[in-house]
Amino acid sequence: MTPVAGTARFRRWAPLAGSLAVYLGLAATLIAIGLHQTQGVFVYAQDDPYIHLALARTLAEHGVWGIRPTEFASASSSPLWTLLLAASWTLGIRAVWWPLALNLAFGIALLTLVHRILRGNAVAFPALVAFVLVTPMPTLALIGMEHTLQILVVVAFAWSVAGMMAGDTPGTIRPAILAAALVATRYEGLFVVAAGAVLLASARRMQAAIAVGTSAMIPVLAFAMYSMVHGGLPLPASVLMKSGPGRFVTVGAGIAAVLSDWFSVLNLFGRPPELVLTIAVLLAVAFTARRREPHLIRATTIARVFLVAMVLHVCLVKLEWFYRYEAYLLALGVLSLALLIGGTPDLIAGPPAVRSAAWTMTVVLLGVPLAVRTLSAIGTAPQAMRNVYEQQYQLARFVRDYCPRAGVAVNDIGAVSWLSDCPVLDVVGLGSPVVAELKRHKEFNRSSLEAVVSGREVPVVAIYEQVFQPVIPSSWTLVGEWQIQNNVAVAEDTVGFFVTRAGDAAVLRQQLAAFAPSLPQGVRYRAR
Numbered sequence: 001m002t003p004v005a006g007t008a009r010f011r012r013w014a015p016l017a018g019s020l021a022v023y024l025g026l027a028a029t030l031i032a033i034g035l036h037q038t039q040g041v042f043v044y045a046q047d048d049p050y051i052h053l054a055l056a057r058t059l060a061e062h063g064v065w066g067i068r069p070t071e072f073a074s075a076s077s078s079p080l081w082t083l084l085l086a087a088s089w090t091l092g093i094r095a096v097w098w099p100l101a102l103n104l105a106f107g108i109a110l111l112t113l114v115h116r117i118l119r120g121n122a123v124a125f126p127a128l129v130a131f132v133l134v135t136p137m138p139t140l141a142l143i144g145m146e147h148t149l150q151i152l153v154v155v156a157f158a159w160s161v162a163g164m165m166a167g168d169t170p171g172t173i174r175p176a177i178l179a180a181a182l183v184a185t186r187y188e189g190l191f192v193v194a195a196g197a198v199l200l201a202s203a204r205r206m207q208a209a210i211a212v213g214t215s216a217m218i219p220v221l222a223f224a225m226y227s228m229v230h231g232g233l234p235l236p237a238s239v240l241m242k243s244g245p246g247r248f249v250t251v252g253a254g255i256a257a258v259l260s261d262w263f264s265v266l267n268l269f270g271r272p273p274e275l276v277l278t279i280a281v282l283l284a285v286a287f288t289a290r291r292r293e294p295h296l297i298r299a300t301t302i303a304r305v306f307l308v309a310m311v312l313h314v315c316l317v318k319l320e321w322f323y324r325y326e327a328y329l330l331a332l333g334v335l336s337l338a339l340l341i342g343g344t345p346d347l348i349a350g351p352p353a354v355r356s357a358a359w360t361m362t363v364v365l366l367g368v369p370l371a372v373r374t375l376s377a378i379g380t381a382p383q384a385m386r387n388v389y390e391q392q393y394q395l396a397r398f399v400r401d402y403c404p405r406a407g408v409a410v411n412d413i414g415a416v417s418w419l420s421d422c423p424v425l426d427v428v429g430l431g432s433p434v435v436a437e438l439k440r441h442k443e444f445n446r447s448s449l450e451a452v453v454s455g456r457e458v459p460v461v462a463i464y465e466q467v468f469q470p471v472i473p474s475s476w477t478l479v480g481e482w483q484i485q486n487n488v489a490v491a492e493d494t495v496g497f498f499v500t501r502a503g504d505a506a507v508l509r510q511q512l513a514a515f516a517p518s519l520p521q522g523v524r525y526r527a528r
Contacts, residue, residue, distance in 0.1 A: 050414030
């Protein structure tokens with residue numbers, strides 16, 4: 001190999017190698033800090049990955065889609081992720097860290113794909129690093145859910161559509177398969193597929209538009225049929241109860257509400273950075289809209305997919321629960337900006353001084369909110385692991401040791417279901433269809449909750465007092481409380497322990513007192 005060829009090869013692969021080093025190095029650092037915070041016990045930064053693990057175990061061992069083999073429960077918002085974990089369980093891969101390993105593997109594949117897309121781009125390396133930090137990929141890995149896979153399939157689908165728009169991707173099989181995989185990974189994929197289908201239809205690629213739209217509906221209809229046959233609802237309970245679709249009467253009302261919020265300049269730095277990314281992408285598209293070079297057609301296609309999906313998402317689904325719900329949108333936004341800016345050196349015309357001032361202003365407006373998000377996500381991930389370790393993990397230990405067969409009602413079912421064999425009633429409704437039905441019909445109140453708990457013969461309830469105070473029956477007795485400090489990741493810092501029969505109070509109080517010395521130092525136990 002000649003020195004020139006060696007130098008060219010180095011320049012070609014250096015951006016990928018550098019971004020992988022940032023990604024894996026940060027992930028390893030966060031894991032090490034988190035393990036120090038959790039006394040060496042590996043714990044995810046959210047309780048939800050344990051729901052997927054419990055679902056996958058039940059599906060693999062008993063053929064039942066649920067937390068326990070006795071009851072169907074559509075508690076997963078990602079059918080594909082649950083099936084992937086169930087397949088791994090069947091093959092003997094059953095370690096708690098396996099979702100983390102999958103996230104890291106999908107993260108490597110994602111950066112490899114983005115590097116390929118940005119090949120020859122003037123800003124390839126900073127764009128790849130921004131891609132790692134803004135999404136933020138290391139934090140998503142510690143969350144241990146399907147979001148890294150989601151971003152990978154989103155980028156692959158958007159790039160496939162962009163290739164079709166530019167005329168260099170023959171056939172519809174690949175985008176159709178990616179559309180189905182995208183929606184099966186997370187239902188928000190419908191927003192991205194809708195954007196892609198509209199763009200293809202506008203370019204008179206009707207066959208491709210119909211193919212991706214039809215393929216996207218296959219996993220939705222398949223799960224709906226499976227769920228309804230087993231007595232469930234057409235959509236997963238987690239989609240119906242967490243995502244909040246229909247929170248505005250119409251999409252138009254949602255757009256009006258979002259715009260009224262976005263018109264406030266103060267929100268540029270006070271909310272997730274989707275606003276500044278949206279403005280920047282809009283301006284970049286406006287500058288390049290009339291140019292027909294193939295690389296700009298691909299770039300503007302991805303930008304338009306981002307813009308349409310962003311509007312649909314902010315109007316129909318809530319944003320920002322520990323950086324993960326909007327991660328795919330930020331990834332698309334960063335990628336589209338990199339393609340538009342790095343592939344178009346003359347994007348901003350004018351004298352050097354004007355161009356320099358414009359780029360400086362762009363960097364500041366984008367950099368500040370994106371940097372705030374990055375620093376917050378990276379900085380809070382280890383503390384989030386500690387929060388879950390101090391609250392849900394300790395609750396799971398307590399239930400496993402003191403309530404092995406009696407049953408318990410909780411509001412976070414993940415770690416409790418994964419680490420114990422205790423029958424679990426989910427007062428949120430994700431893992432207990434009876435509660436989901438009550439909430440769906442707006443009949444979830446003190447009397448109905450008391451009836452459900454009594455009917456299941458659940459003697460112990462461990463829930464967030466402040467959240468559930470309006471529906472806590474007067475017949476329940478508060479026995480004790482756990483309170484964590486420096487909460488950044490769980491809904492409330494205090495869990496209250498109740499007995500549903502007054503005669504059981506002394507026994508539970510004794511059990512809590514016996515368990516208290518084993519609690520981490522940051523957890524305060526108060527007997528009541």
